[in-house]
Amino acid sequence: MSWDLLGHEWAASLLKQHITHGDVRHAYLFSGAPGIGRRSLALAFAQAINCQSPSASGVPCGECRLCKLTEKMQHPDLSIVEADSEGGMLKVDQIRALQRSVMLSPYEAKFRVALLLNFQRANANAQNALLKTLEEAPKQVILLLTADSPDNLLPTISSRCEILRLRPVPIEKLQENLQSRWHCDPEKSALLAHLSNGRTGLALRMAADPDLVEKRAAWVDELLRLMPLNIRERFAAAEPLSKNRDQLRLTLQTWLSIGRDLLLAANGQSEYLTNQDHAEDIRALAMKLSGEQMVELLNSVDHSLEILESNANLKLLLENLLISIPRIK
Incomplete structure (x- = not known):
């Protein structure tokens, strides 16, 4: 230290x-x-x-x-x-x-x-x-x-x-330091710098534990899988998420990053996406949603994260969120 x-x-x-x-x-x-x-x-x-x-x-x-x-x-x-x-x-x-x-x-x-x-x-x-x-x-x-x-x-x-x-480190600066100080290869450094949104500690944790990157990718896939489903199907598919507060928090934080990425992709700024490894999926999804739907998704997830910190009922919180997430065809 x-x-x-x-x-x-x-x-x-x-x-x-x-x-x-x-x-x-x-x-x-x-x-x-x-x-x-x-x-x-x-x-x-x-x-x-x-x-x-x-x-x-x-x-x-x-x-x-x-x-x-x-x-x-x-x-x-x-x-x-x-x-x-x-x-x-x-x-x-x-x-x-x-x-x-x-x-x-x-x-x-x-x-x-x-x-x-x-x-x-x-x-x-x-x-x-x-x-x-x-x-x-x-x-x-x-x-x-x-x-x-x-x-x-x-x-x-x-x-x-x-x-x-405390503020995040610029993505480029973190990427450079991941290579020079912590000896990550260029491709991995770029991914970790974006996934962490410039948070050095998080980037280093993901570098040390590849499972974190894999889990985050699974949480992205979970949201993409849920969006075409009806409400009943969503409740059934996402029911396991309501069993673990820590897991739900991490999932929602990932979904929040997807909401931000959708707005960036819709405005032709894909180079700034957090989830660079899902860039094609995000661009495709952005073409299916209106700007209002993207903002609704972002606000709903953000609000759910706030409620989560108040020791709310997880099942009720998740169900309310799933109702508000836009449905795609």
Whole structure:
């Protein structure tokens, strides 16, 4: 782990300045899409503020005991708070346990750091409970939150944090780095850069696990297979999707990318498609749908993803979505 985070150099520079000037805030919010590097940046910051042998002011050595244990998220002065499962909710009891732990003095580090991952999954009670910690935590406590967007947190939470909004890396830049730094071949680099939409972490996960690319292709095929079916047939075909919240989230995220790709293809911008390996299918589908139908598909999937984060009934959510997806012949 280090500050060498592709695309987030500006954020690393800002955080290093805070350390160098002795101006570290008591709470930070790292926001952006999953796989963009929120956790990596937060952990690099946690290393930097507690490193025992910094190579320069605000620059972690990466070799000392604190740096190594922080990278592994195993240091006793680093508390990790996240939902019990990928699709679960972060609950108030977890925040109350955190409140007790942060009141203790650091074991060996300068700061006790709490990393709250995907805090948009915290229910209202948990978010309200965190306010007490934000307001009353000792000076040696630093809270690091990650979330997809500040808008999905209570305003009273986000307003008390220094917010760093992380953005995707340009596709061309990510493609070049996948080849030069991570030794992916040109064809694979191009595909991963597009599929990840410039999210370095996601691209690297797909590079390390080819099954992720194959699963995503299957989710694309699932949408294409469903669109000619009537409602009854859709319900039957998609019923397995309602059994697993995590699987449904990933499926809908893929369908959302298809909706965007359809609009691009309809406007003659196929070179910008996310799903380049399905470019012919997307162009063919774009010719069968009106602009209004494409927008309806995009909005329906986006709305379903929002509802999914509220712990909604999966079967009902999926059925409502399937009703709204345009039918093709």
